[in-house]
Each structure stands twice: as C-alpha cells, then as structure tokens.
Amino acid sequence: MKLTEIAQLVEGRLMNLLVSQTPAVEITGLASLATAQSHELSFLANRKYFHQLAQTQAAAVLISDKMVAHCSVPAIIVADPYLAYAKISHYFDHAPQPVRDIHVSAVIAEDVQLGMDVSIGAHVVIESGCILADRVVIGANSVIGAGCRIGQDSHLYPNVTLYHQVKLGERVIIHSGSVVGSDGFGFAKSKQGWQKIAQLGHVIIGNDVEIGACTSIDRGALENTEIADHVIIDNQVQIAHNVKIGRATAIAGCVGIAGSTHIGRDCTLAGAAGLAGHLRITDGVHLSMQAQVTQSIHESGSYASGTGLLPTTLWRKSVARWRHFDEWVRRVRVVTRPSE
Amino acid sequence: MKLTEIAQLVEGRLMNLLVSQTPAVEITGLASLATAQSHELSFLANRKYFHQLAQTQAAAVLISDKMVAHCSVPAIIVADPYLAYAKISHYFDHAPQPVRDIHVSAVIAEDVQLGMDVSIGAHVVIESGCILADRVVIGANSVIGAGCRIGQDSHLYPNVTLYHQVKLGERVIIHSGSVVGSDGFGFAKSKQGWQKIAQLGHVIIGNDVEIGACTSIDRGALENTEIADHVIIDNQVQIAHNVKIGRATAIAGCVGIAGSTHIGRDCTLAGAAGLAGHLRITDGVHLSMQAQVTQSIHESGSYASGTGLLPTTLWRKSVARWRHFDEWVRRVRVVTRPSE
Amino acid sequence: MKLTEIAQLVEGRLMNLLVSQTPAVEITGLASLATAQSHELSFLANRKYFHQLAQTQAAAVLISDKMVAHCSVPAIIVADPYLAYAKISHYFDHAPQPVRDIHVSAVIAEDVQLGMDVSIGAHVVIESGCILADRVVIGANSVIGAGCRIGQDSHLYPNVTLYHQVKLGERVIIHSGSVVGSDGFGFAKSKQGWQKIAQLGHVIIGNDVEIGACTSIDRGALENTEIADHVIIDNQVQIAHNVKIGRATAIAGCVGIAGSTHIGRDCTLAGAAGLAGHLRITDGVHLSMQAQVTQSIHESGSYASGTGLLPTTLWRKSVARWRHFDEWVRRVRVVTRPSE
Numbered sequence A, B, C: 001m002k003l004t005e006i007a008q009l010v011e012g013r014l015m016n017l018l019v020s021q022t023p024a025v026e027i028t029g030l031a032s033l034a035t036a037q038s039h040e041l042s043f044l045a046n047r048k049y050f051h052q053l054a055q056t057q058a059a060a061v062l063i064s065d066k067m068v069a070h071c072s073v074p075a076i077i078v079a080d081p082y083l084a085y086a087k088i089s090h091y092f093d094h095a096p097q098p099v100r101d102i103h104v105s106a107v108i109a110e111d112v113q114l115g116m117d118v119s120i121g122a123h124v125v126i127e128s129g130c131i132l133a134d135r136v137v138i139g140a141n142s143v144i145g146a147g148c149r150i151g152q153d154s155h156l157y158p159n160v161t162l163y164h165q166v167k168l169g170e171r172v173i174i175h176s177g178s179v180v181g182s183d184g185f186g187f188a189k190s191k192q193g194w195q196k197i198a199q200l201g202h203v204i205i206g207n208d209v210e211i212g213a214c215t216s217i218d219r220g221a222l223e224n225t226e227i228a229d230h231v232i233i234d235n236q237v238q239i240a241h242n243v244k245i246g247r248a249t250a251i252a253g254c255v256g257i258a259g260s261t262h263i264g265r266d267c268t269l270a271g272a273a274g275l276a277g278h279l280r281i282t283d284g285v286h287l288s289m290q291a292q293v294t295q296s297i298h299e300s301g302s303y304a305s306g307t308g309l310l311p312t313t314l315w316r317k318s319v320a321r322w323r324h325f326d327e328w329v330r331r332v333r334v335v336t337r338p339s340e
Helices: A003-009 A047-052 A065-070 A081-092 A312-322 A325-339 B003-009 B047-052 B065-070 B081-092 B312-322 B325-339 C003-009 C047-052 C081-092 C312-322 C325-339
Strands: A013-015 A040-043 A060-063 A075-077 A166-168 A179-182 A187-189 A194-196 A203-205 A216-218 A225-227 A285-287 A301-304 B013-015 B040-043 B060-063 B075-077 B166-168 B179-182 B187-189 B194-196 B203-205 B216-218 B225-227 B285-287 B301-304 C013-015 C040-043 C060-063 C075-077 C166-168 C179-182 C187-189 C194-196 C203-205 C216-218 C225-227 C285-287 C301-304
Touching: A003 A013, A003 A075, A003 A081, A040 A081, A060 A081, A065 A075, A081 C187, A081 C194, A166 A179, A179 A203, A187 B081, A194 B081, A203 A216, A216 A225, A301 B312, A312 A325, A312 B325, A312 C301, A325 B325, A325 C312, A325 C325, B003 B013, B003 B075, B003 B081, B040 B081, B060 B081, B065 B075, B166 B179, B179 B203, B187 C081, B194 C081, B203 B216, B216 B225, B301 C312, B312 B325, B312 C325, B325 C325, C003 C013, C003 C075, C003 C081, C040 C081, C060 C081, C166 C179, C179 C203, C203 C216, C216 C225, C312 C325
Parallel strands: A040 A060, A060 A075, A166 A203, A179 A216, A203 A225, A285 A301, B040 B060, B060 B075, B166 B203, B179 B216, B203 B225, B285 B301, C040 C060, C060 C075, C166 C203, C179 C216, C203 C225, C285 C301
Antiparallel strands: A013 A075, A187 A194, B013 B075, B187 B194, C013 C075, C187 C194
C-alpha cells in the first residue's frame, strides 16, 4: 500500500517528506512508534508515547496538527490519529477470509433462508426457521437455534451458540465460546427446592455490535434482553435476563450485569464491574474497574469502588480496623463535635 | 389456555370476575402488570410493583389473599403468586422441543447405553461406557467423555463438554458453553517449574440441578467434586476441585469458589462473590455481591464486602486515606482514650 | 504398582515396614491421610493434616525426614512429599487415553502437516497451513484456525477454539471451552460509534503451559500476546491483547488482565484478581484474591485489596461511613495535630 493511498483513505495531509523520499513509498505494515521499521506506518495518539517520536524509524506517522512540528519523519496529519489508525488497520489485516460457501458437513434445516454469499463452516448446525442475510459468516461448530434472524455481514466465529429466537442486527460480530439466548436465572423458592421459571423472552441485538469470547447473554424472562446499536462487549462478560444496554455503551472484560438492570447510552464499564439487578444507570456513566454498583445512578459521571492495593501485611491491619470502622467514626465524632 | 384451567393448575381461587366476563376466557401469554394486554395473565409478587395493579390491563392477576382487595381485574388467589407464576410459565413456553431421535452425524461409541426417547443432536460425540437414561437430551456439538452417567430427563444444551466419569442426576440442565469435569488446578512447585498433579477424582451432580452458560466445574484431585440436589448455578461460575455444595444452594453469575471449599445447604451466593480455598460455609449463609470470603463462616446469616460506589474523585481521596487507615485509627485511639 | 517401585520413582527411602509386611505390597490408589485404605498410598505435605497421621490406614505415606518419627505406618521419605505425590499421581490416572488416530469426521485442510501418532477427535476442524507436531491430541469438536503451530505432546481437550496464527509450544494443555487468539478489545471512538481496530498480532504460548476451561486469551493489536514457558492458568481467566506473562507465573480462576499489561516471572495471582491495562508487574509478586491493581508494581512481595467480610448490617454502616472517610480523616487531623 502506498503512503499516498493511505493519506487519501484517512483524509490526511502528507508532510515532512524529504527530498530523497517518494510519496509512493510502499507501506508493508503497522507498528508502534518504538518498534516500527522503515517500511511501516505508525501513529501518535497518546501523549504518553510522545517521547518515542524523536527516535522512531517509521516510514511515516499518523499525527495531529499540533504535534507535527516534533515529527522528524514523514507525517500524515489527521484530526484524530487513533481513529485514522483504526480505519487503516483493516487494510493490513491478513486474517484468512472465510470461504463463501456452505460446508458439506453443516446440518441446516430445510426451511432455513440463506442470503447471498453466506459462509457456513464445517459441522455448523442451523435449526428450523432461521433467516441469515447476505454475507453472513458462521464459523465451524457453531450452533444456531430455531427461528434466529441474523442481519447482513454479521460474523459468528467458531463454537458460538445461539439459542432459539435470537435476533442479531447487521454487522454483528460474536467471538468463539460465547452464548446468546440461554435461560435467565429465574427460580421461585418452593418447599421442594427451586421451581424453574420458563424464560419466555428473546434476545434482540442491534447493528454494529461486537461481543467478545466466552461471553454469555441470557434471554428475557417475560420481556426481551436488548443490546442497542454500536454496543461493544469484551470477553467473559455476563449479561442476565431482561437487561437493556443503550447505544454505543462499551463493556470491558469480566463485567457482570444482574437481571433487569437497564444501562444508558455512551456508558463505559471497566473490567469486572458488577451491577446488581433492577437498577437504572443513566447515559454517560463511567464505572471503574471492579466497581460495586448496588444502587441506580441518575447522574452522568465517573464512579469507582474498592480499596486500591496495599502490601498484604498492611492490608491485614486495615481490614481488622475496617471491622470497627463505625466505632472509630463514633469516637471521632465525640472528640470533634466541640470544634464543629 | 383457559383461565379456569390455570386456576386449577396453580390450585388457586378465581375471583373478581365481572358479569360480562367468562371464566373460560382464553389466556395467550404471560406479562408483567405494566405491559400485560387483555388476553394475558400477570402476577403481583413484589410490593415494588403494587402501584401498577390499579392500571393493569391484564386478563387476570395471580395474587395473594391480602392484596386481592386492591385488584380491579379478575384475580386468581394463591398462597405464593411468584411460585404460581413459575409453575404456570412452562405452559406458555414456545421453545422448540428436541426431536426424540439420534442424529445421523452423532458419533457414539458402540458400548454406550441409551434409554428410551433420548434426543442426540447433530455432531454430538459420546465416548465409551456412557449410560444415558430415558428422555435425556444432548444438544448439538456437545461432547460426553468416557464413562459418564446421565440421569433421566436431563438436558444438555449445545456445545457442552463433560469430561470422563462425570455423573449427573435426574432432571439436570446444563447450558451451552459449560464444562464439567476438567482438571482441577493442582500443581506442585519444582525447580523446573510446576509439576502437574493428576486429577483423579470425579464430579458428581445430584438431581434437579441447573447449571448456566459458560460455567466450569472441575473434577476432584483425589476425592470428588460434589453438587447436591436442587442446587442452581448461574452463568460464568467457577467451581474448583473438591468443592462440595449443599442442597438447594443458589449461586449467581460470576461467582468463583476455590478448591476444597465446602458450602452448606440453602445458601445464596450473589453475583461475583469469591471464596478462598479450604473453607467451610455453614447452612443458610447469604453472601452479597462481590463478597470476599477468606475465612470459614460458622453462623448462618447475611455477609457482605466492599466499599460501595463513590464518585471517582472522592474515591481517589478515600483510597489515599485507606493507605494510612491503621495510622488514623491509632491517632483516634490516643485522643479518645481518656473518654473511654 | 508395588511400593518398592513407587519408592524408586520418587527417589525415596522406604522405612517403617513391619516384619509382617512386604515392600512389594501392591498399591491400588492414592488418597488423603483421612480416607486412605490399606492398599492406598497417602502423603503428608501440610502441617494442617499432621493430626491425621496417627490414625491413617494408608499402606504407606510419602513424608519428609523430619516427620517420619510420627508415622506409624510404612513411609517413603522424600525431600518434598507434595512434589513426590504430584509425580506419582500420574501412575494412578485412569483417564481414558486418546486413540492415536484421525477420526473420519474431522475436516482437515489438505496442506496441514501432521506429526506422528497424533490424535484428532470427531468433528474437529483444522484449517489451512497448520502444523501439528508428534503426539498432539485435539479433542472432539475443537477448531484450529489457519496457520497455527502446535508443539509436540500438546493436548487440546474438546470444544477448544484457536483462531488463526496461534503458536503453542510443547506439552501445552488447553481445557475445554477455552479460546485463544480472539480479537483484542480495540476500538476508536468515532461520531458514528466505535470504529473497530483490526487486531494484527498473534498469540505465542511457550512450552509446558496449562490453560484451564472457559478461559480466553486475545491476540495482540500490533504486537503479540505472549505467555512464557511453565505458566499455569486456571479456568474463567481473561487475558487481553498485548499482555505478556513471565515464566512459571501461576494465574488462578476468574483473574482478569487488561490490555498491554506485562507480568513478570514467578508471580502468583489468586482468584479474581483484576489488573488494569498498561501496567508493569515485576517478578515474584503475589496478588491476593480479588486484588485491585491499578498501578504498576516495582517491588516483589505480597499485595492485597478489599475490605474482608462483615455481617451485612455492620457492612451497611461501614459503607455509609466510607462515603465520608476523607472528612473523618480531616477531623482526626485537626484534633490530633497538637499531639504530633
């Protein structure tokens, strides 16, 4: 790929070319500033890596207007270098392309409707009543339950499971090991034990949603579990029944969201955040890593939980003190009251 | 389904019928009080939704004796409306029923014993020596290791893995992506690295157990990992080797239980609770979300951990203070000693 | 297996035989001191179980020099009884051995190179360009993406997924439900939503690595995700893109490691520890259960987070106090300043 082509694709302006350089130099890959070699493109998106700019061996750097003065190699000036890198990254992706074919070993119910140019891997199972739109890819050994609808250009990697009546929008990606549409955890206590509640709802997933590996999304109990457009979900995430997630919210790895909680638009949930059930989280909330959310959040903003990290010996003392925290505070109140 | 049939099935008493209504009205589905339409059944099980009772459009409501006076639509009076809803929910479940057949693509060892009316999905693998009782369902692409025994009416969804010598009771449900019988995490430190310890125990699961999606249960090191009757386990749960879980205990999503810990009967573990290894948790313990359990619990009751949630700026200050918590308490002790 | 053979295998010294006993006694299994029967071997590796030594019915006990005086049954004296137990455990492992054959239902690309005595299970899929060394075992329904290399004696259990270009060393074990090489969670914010960043790196896993069930390891964004030799990883672990893990580090269940974090050698991460992205953790760090790691760790040692466990009523008070922790500390400072 030529440097000039890249500049065009990212709508950037090429600068800093030396007399001896040609704008048609061939770029063979992408790399960080520190590791890029003379035919690779790099980018500066984070001030933290600014110091690497001076020494970089990159053929060129995607960079903002403000930073270009410090760049000694050829530069492509763009409004958002990270976004430009994201866009251009796909041109250097050598992942094998799925064959647009239906593998002979796939077991597909007779009434399944398949769009044009679909790719169905080996040992895939697609049950009755499913509709797959154009260019859908189903990876090997995946199972699609009865009555699912999968929008165009969606890509399920190998070993994914969809239960019955799951609806995926367009350009949805689901990584391996993930499960969508399993029964919600609904039981009523009886004398004999737990009486299972049939989970009658479905799962509805919008357009441009990505779901990571080993993630589970349960079907609704009465209503549906709903994931809006542009939501991105990482690996090992648990989304319980009746949860609703608003547009463009990002959910990092190991997050757990309990039943019937609704999360707004444009939220970011950092790794291992936990949300209790039946909560309402408004738009634009950021939850830090391991956040412990037991109540609804009505104001946008950033929230956090936890004690941070201590050397274990000191931690042990602190935990012993925590057992009497309420008592210590009462004592403080007594001695400080006069000064209030 | 007629309203009168429903009343019979839940052993309820039909009331509040208007003159114009017939007790044989056809009920087409279940819904919450807020969303139910005129041919749907609803229920009032939680005081939180009491205010929805006045406006509900439901054809009828499952309700307790005490609440019926406030109900303006037809009512079915039952002792436990939530339990009645749980029981009746299965009559409205339109999930596709598995075909009582063995798919031609399944690979089943010659000596496997299959009961009556079993359902074996496409691409299933069942290894030597397995015994499946009547009406067992094995979903597509699941793998059953050698020597497993699966009790009658058990249902494994697609893409489940059982290792060798796993024993499941009757009416056990295992959702997709889950793994039972994998090696426990047992290693001895050696000069070269970690010497693996062969995991010689099995996994024994009782009757009426449900296991969610993407959950893992390891086999024992020397003894067995054991899950008693009526235990219910949600998604993304980790149960390590030699763990024993008592009757009717409920384990919510993302819980992790380390090796050799024993949990009593009738416990409830909320989401993401973590239990260290070699602990004893007595009967009737409730652990809150993200509970940090590092010691055995000998008294029934409710336990919790964590700091709750704060705005991040305030949280940062608190965490900085926590680093010196022990010191602050010492200071408090000095100034409050005289008043003790 | 004869007792004398065992003594030889663990390089131990046989002692305490009664006149009536023969060193050639047949040992039929391994068991704990408390449960061992008269033809079983046991071991004493933990002082906690010392009291069981007097009553044990074991045929013999693996024990250290120091403890042998308290042992009333035959003993095999070894330097490290736990390590000796680990080594000998494999001789009592009755797990079914995989057939050294390629199942007829496996779908293997024509150009795949297979070593000697490989075992490829039913419904396995192996894509173009893969190289599997001698004695590799691939469990049923596993999928191996294009261009993977798997070193000799590695064992993938059923329902494992490797994406393209994953490299495994020798003697690597991967348990069921796990996924290696899925896309890292990389996106740039755009006006329309999240722009996906192609994940161009690979995953490189060293020799003698074990990976548990339902664990996910993402491929790198630009560089590779790397797991060094002798690393052991438990179930339900999340390892994000660009993470590097040093030699012989042990990672317990439910741990989450965010992107680009590097962990040193000989670390131990207890269950559900969480590490933020872009951190550097030096060699020999121990993280306690649920540790909250938001900053790099430059000194070896043991670190911990969390509040421990309280009865829920007391916990609620403590959490209410925590909301004003900074304020309480300020008050303490005022009243204690004079005494400083």
